[in-house]
Amino acid sequence: MPDKTITIRAARFDPEHDKEPRLQSYEVPFYDESMVVLDALNHIKSHIDGSLSYRWSCRMGICGSCGMTVNGTPKLTCNAFLRDYWPRPIVVQPLNNFPVIRDLVIDMDDFMHKLKSIKPWIIRRQEMPLGAGEHRQTNEQIDDFRQFSECINCMLCYAACPVYGLNNEFLGPAATALARRYNLDSRDQGLKERLPVIADPEGIWECSFVGECSVVCPKGVDPAKAIQQTKLDTTMRFVLPYGNRD
């Protein structure tokens, strides 16, 4: 084992035996400056304690599976470098604001339902026949929504949002950002189908602009901006005489 090690304090919760989560310490070799928290968890799983449960997949900040709370902050563990914490111990816990299934695994059903509720796909009133050609877009039209299309559904924004933590009826940051992504898409005609969900009192109006969702977003999506801009657009649709035109 190399001389340099780091202490990982991982949350453990076995629903069959534990009343509440507890922390368990592991000494992990820190042999490479490029090691991330996910590498440390994988080392624990492979060499120390095979019962540790957590989600992960791509290891490169694309899949959004490995979001956890690292020293109190929601992070992708594949993008949290051990060198930024060493020699202090690292406390790894499941994402805040969600029920815990086991160890570091949260129940994401609520998020999935919210995601589906905003109909995150292109909606056309009448689809053109394939022979009519593709729906062409200019670079400027893509720029209108590109930022909001970068979301990887990692749920860090939900874990950082105290509004969601206090009221899980809130539609939340990522779902609203994704709704805005489609509403701004020049090919989409589904705004009126999404409005009942996003303009609901538990939708955008529940947000009081804490802004932490945008701080923790690993992809620079800025969901807080998406929510505030949707508030403004929704208000303008209501106030201005031409607002309800398609």
Add this chain to the structure above:
Amino acid sequence: MAKEYPWRMPVAWWTRNRHYFLYIVREFTAAPLALWLLWLLYDISQKSLVHPRAFAIFSVVCLPFALYHSYTFLSLAGSIIHFKVFDRPVSARLIVASQFAAWIGASLVIGFFLTWLK
């Protein structure tokens, strides 16, 4: 299905993070401003300042709250307001700067009129 451990929001959640704390401070600043406004409305209904000295002191106390609330509100304008000029989006920084310029301009105009009317 095995039982899950439910999420419980800690009472002191707003102390866990600097941003949360500043957010609570920002929201709290509305409380003294609301009290100040209620006091002013009461005095207007009485057609005079009932307790002029106390109102002056309370106004001075409320001023930093008003300034902080205005500062945070205008700073966020860049995230909220979005429009294009000649098909190009106006930068958030320019929008925020214009909000502060309008705030300072309006304050100067009101200050001038208050001084002039006196």
